[in-house]
Amino acid sequence: MKPLSPFSVFRQAGFLMLAGILFTESAISQDRPPVASVSKPNILFIFVDDQSPLTLSAYGNQVCQTPNLDRLAREGMVLDNAHHMGSWVGGVCLPSRTMVQTSINVWRTQDIAKRYPRMNPRTYVHQPRKLLADLSPNDPDYYSMPALFFRAGYDTYRTCKIGNTYEGANRLYLGRNDQTNYGPEDETGSWWHGEQVMNYLKEREKGIKEDPFLLFFGFTHPHDPRNGKPVLLDKYGADNTDIPTSPNPLAPPLQANYLPAHPFHHGHPGLRDEVAVQGVLLKRDEATVRNELGREYACIENIDRQVGRVLDKLEAMGELENTYIFYSADHGIAVGRHGLMGKQNLYEHTWRVPMIIRGPGIKAGSRAQGNTYLMDLLPTFCDLASIEKPITFDGISFKPVLMGKRNTVRDVLYGVYNGGTKPGMRSVKKETGN
Ligand SMILES: [Ca+2]
Numbered sequence: 001m002k003p004l005s006p007f008s009v010f011r012q013a014g015f016l017m018l019a020g021i022l023f024t025e026s027a028i029s030q031d032r033p034p035v036a037s038v039s040k041p042n043i044l045f046i047f048v049d050d051q052s053p054l055t056l057s058a059y060g061n062q063v064c065q066t067p068n069l070d071r072l073a074r075e076g077m078v079l080d081n082a083h084h085m086g087s088w089v090g091g092v093c094l095p096s097r098t099m100v101q102t103s104i105n106v107w108r109t110q111d112i113a114k115r116y117p118r119m120n121p122r123t124y125v126h127q128p129r130k131l132l133a134d135l136s137p138n139d140p141d142y143y144s145m146p147a148l149f150f151r152a153g154y155d156t157y158r159t160c161k162i163g164n165t166y167e168g169a170n171r172l173y174l175g176r177n178d179q180t181n182y183g184p185e186d187e188t189g190s191w192w193h194g195e196q197v198m199n200y201l202k203e204r205e206k207g208i209k210e211d212p213f214l215l216f217f218g219f220t221h222p223h224d225p226r227n228g229k230p231v232l233l234d235k236y237g238a239d240n241t242d243i244p245t246s247p248n249p250l251a252p253p254l255q256a257n258y259l260p261a262h263p264f265h266h267g268h269p270g271l272r273d274e275v276a277v278q279g280v281l282l283k284r285d286e287a288t289v290r291n292e293l294g295r296e297y298a299c300i301e302n303i304d305r306q307v308g309r310v311l312d313k314l315e316a317m318g319e320l321e322n323t324y325i326f327y328s329a330d331h332g333i334a335v336g337r338h339g340l341m342g343k344q345n346l347y348e349h350t351w352r353v354p355m356i357i358r359g360p361g362i363k364a365g366s367r368a369q370g371n372t373y374l375m376d377l378l379p380t381f382c383d384l385a386s387i388e389k390p391i392t393f394d395g396i397s398f399k400p401v402l403m404g405k406r407n408t409v410r411d412v413l414y415g416v417y418n419g420g421t422k423p424g425m426r427s428v429k430k431e432t433g434n
Contacts, residue, residue, distance in 0.1 A: 258337060
């Protein structure tokens with residue numbers, strides 16, 4: 001069946017008329033609810049690039065140290081069966097991030113993901129209020145995360161990487177400080193993203209910002225090149241440039257499903273992730289893979305430190321208990337499992353994503369299957385913020401899971417990857433559990 005564009009969906013549903021009734025007034029006047037919104041919860045969305053849940057102690061990892069994410073899990077809920085839906089391109093980030101910000105499914109992201117070129121930091125002018133004012137209900141971005149939350153009276157802010165992401169929504173956050181940070185130093189690495197959020201919270205502390213907030217707290221790591229901070233590289237027995245020829249005993253052990261080569265061709269000839277990752281290239285020997293794991297863990301622990309800074313700040317400001325915190329990644333990654341390095345596959349280590357949530361009404365230390373996709377995040381955010389769900393969403397809210405009322409929100413999960421040779425690969429997982 002031919003994929004439906006957002007516009008064709010609107011037409012089929014007679015949605016233009018409905019949208020005219022529900023949304024035209026606010027689109028024209030930019031009305032925002034005045035005071036009632038202050039009682040709404042804040043949402044802090046922490047979103048990292050290329051991280052398998054299997055790297056976190058909340059999912060059984062015993063080497064990578066993430067005390068602040070452990071705290072989130074201890075004080076909140078862990079979902080064991082959260083997934084991204086897949087990709088039609090090697091840059092899995094792009095459809096994934098489009099799904100996150102619009103709640104449309106993987107096939108429909110093909111219609112809009114590349115509508116806008118990536119931000120050029122040298123020429124970019126951030127003018128979200130003008131763009132929001134000009135948005136038509138016929139435009140898919142009208143129903144994107146920053147636009148929906150702006151109209152609901154939220155202050156929206158974003159920091160993340162620049163490339164392979166959905167620019168149609170990125171440009172609509174009221175505050176935006178994006179930079180691509182693969183460096184080992186603070187100003188070129190994850191600390192910089194943390195510092196942007198800290199600066200935002202300091203402004204809020206001064207009373208400059210009072211509306212409830214939606215913070216898109218994104219990181220560039222642990223996507224490669226995994227240039228860890230020297231002190232953390234030492235801890236995990238890894239080196240950014242001097243790749244060992246024999247395993248460093250301090251490096252993380254190989255995973256149980258490590259293979260020196262994939263048993264058959266993965267279906268994507270010349271794929272960057274499988275042939276050109278800095279420090280790895282075509283090598284899959286133990287020393288190289290363990291070094292790369294050490295670099296990955298160093299990057300993850302550094303992200304954890306930034307999460308800790310922000311959690312402590314929210315707590316000191318008295319905002320923590322009114323804030324829903326979500327931690328997830330745009331997809332998982334192999335890093336040696338099954339002889340692969342990349343994310344262009346549908347093994348569990350890649351198809352699944354971390355999903356840890358803390359917030360009002362969520363039982364501390366709880367766990368559920370969930371059976372969620374990343375495109376369910378926006379409907380869940382809307383549900384928690386009492387924002388009406390537009391008809392454009394393909395995802396569904398998993399608030400009932402967060403509140404302990406259900407274990408899953410669907411029984412069957414589908415995954416796809418066809419960014420390489422066609423027709424590509426598919427995965428179906430049936431897991432009941434309600
Ligand atoms: Ca990614």
